[in-house]
Amino acid sequence: MTAVDPQIQVQELRRQLQSLLDAAKANERKLDRFDALERRLVAVGSMEELVNLLLVECRADFNLDAAELWLLDPDGELRRALPSLPMTKAPLLLEGHGPLKDVFGAVRTTRLVGPGNHEAVLAKAFGDGTPVRSAALLPLIRQGLLIGSLHFGSRDAERYDAGSGTKFLDRLSAIAAIAIESMLNRERLRRAGMTDGLTGVHNRRYFDHRSLIEFSQAVRHRYPLACLFLDIDHFKAINDRHGHPAGDEVLRQVGGLIQRSLRTGDLAARYGGEEFVVLLPRTDHAGAREVAERIRLMVQDAPFVTPEGGTLSATLSAGLAMLPAGAASFAELLNAADRALYEAKRAGRNRTVSGDAEVNTAAS
Numbered sequence: 001m002t003a004v005d006p007q008i009q010v011q012e013l014r015r016q017l018q019s020l021l022d023a024a025k026a027n028e029r030k031l032d033r034f035d036a037l038e039r040r041l042v043a044v045g046s047m048e049e050l051v052n053l054l055l056v057e058c059r060a061d062f063n064l065d066a067a068e069l070w071l072l073d074p075d076g077e078l079r080r081a082l083p084s085l086p087m088t089k090a091p092l093l094l095e096g097h098g099p100l101k102d103v104f105g106a107v108r109t110t111r112l113v114g115p116g117n118h119e120a121v122l123a124k125a126f127g128d129g130t131p132v133r134s135a136a137l138l139p140l141i142r143q144g145l146l147i148g149s150l151h152f153g154s155r156d157a158e159r160y161d162a163g164s165g166t167k168f169l170d171r172l173s174a175i176a177a178i179a180i181e182s183m184l185n186r187e188r189l190r191r192a193g194m195t196d197g198l199t200g201v202h203n204r205r206y207f208d209h210r211s212l213i214e215f216s217q218a219v220r221h222r223y224p225l226a227c228l229f230l231d232i233d234h235f236k237a238i239n240d241r242h243g244h245p246a247g248d249e250v251l252r253q254v255g256g257l258i259q260r261s262l263r264t265g266d267l268a269a270r271y272g273g274e275e276f277v278v279l280l281p282r283t284d285h286a287g288a289r290e291v292a293e294r295i296r297l298m299v300q301d302a303p304f305v306t307p308e309g310g311t312l313s314a315t316l317s318a319g320l321a322m323l324p325a326g327a328a329s330f331a332e333l334l335n336a337a338d339r340a341l342y343e344a345k346r347a348g349r350n351r352t353v354s355g356d357a358e359v360n361t362a363a364s
């Protein structure tokens with residue numbers, strides 16, 4: 001047996017110590033990064049900020065080649081909400097659990113996949129032909145339910161190997177799930193606060209807020225702003241004859257018809273009981289009258305379905321006004337549209353009357 005040179009032994013020990021120190025430092029840096037990310041996750045103020053943090057910043061900070069966020073959206077709630085949010089990279093919205101089952105199977109814990117270790121899942125998590133060679137797939141679970149998943153991928157086949165610990169990632173997925181859920185709740189509240197519960201169009205509160213912005217923009221940029229007041233005719237009689245639930249149904253369907261007749265940028269709101277208000281920025285008198293008539297005729301021709309399955313018909317009257325040149329306040333426009341509506345009612349209903357009283361599109 002040959003004796004090992006003590007100097008070589010010391011060198012070897014030094015090398016081992018240095019590599020332990022390096023590993024400890026790398027772990028500390030990793031911990032700091034995760035720590036900073038967690039702090040930011042719990043402090044985000046909006047859905048777009050949260051998505052950006054998980055998909056764009058994480059990707060850069062953790063030197064990833066791909067990052068994906070999947071969110072379950074069976075009712076289409078997110079599908080309706082997200083397009084209005086400015087996002088660099090959007091999450092993938094899932095109608096059902098199928099894709100999550102493909103990725104996680106029956107397991108509800110972090111999955112590390114790579115060569116020789118369920119590699120086929122990579123194509124499911126990142127799409128066919130992905131350059132990702134190894135990945136961490138994090139299930140997002142709230143109250144025992146899978147609400148989505150977060151996928152971090154690397155071209156480096158050894159970045160996420162099956163033997164690595166997943167403690168940091170487990171913690172991150174738990175915090176990300178809480179942040180996502182609370183952001184969805186906040187978004188729901190925000191939308192509920194500006195939407196009329198019965199008709200789904202904006203409520204009066206939101207209209208009062210938005211109309212002032214539209215008014216000042218139209219004045220500043222000198223473009224036309226049209227206002228329509230739309231009021232269902234003899235609505236009291238509809239309630240009396242068919243019942244309040246049938247009246248509600250007519251309101252709901254009229255709200256839907258109005259909403260579908262408008263362009264992006266137009267604003268519709270339920271102003272009061274059976275009265276709707278519409279603001280049409282950058283629309284001249286002829287254009288606004290066309291919109292009012294289109295809505296009026298759609299309502300006139302619609303068979304309104306009652307909760308009992310019967311049908312009834314309804315009409316509405318429209319008052320139209322254009323923002324007067326040099327108007328000092330938005331109230332001037334509202335009042336003019338309101339007066340025009342009054343005229344439309346007085347003249348026999350089911351018609352559009354323009355505030356300048358020159359245009360009177362009486363129904364035939």
Ligand SMILES: Nc1nc2c(ncn2[C@@H]2O[C@H](COP(=O)(O)OP(=O)(O)OP(=O)(O)O)[C@@H](O)[C@H]2O)c(=O)[nH]1
Pocket residue numbers: 198231232233234235236237239243244245246247248251272273274345349
């Ligand atoms: N079903 C239902 N009815 C409502 C709602 N809000 C207000 N109403 C009813 O709408 C009716 C409005 O009646 P009026 O203001 O007399 O107007 P009208 O019968 O439509 O007559 P004109 O506007 O003059 O054509 C009232 O009977 C209210 O009770 C609602 O959310 N649902």
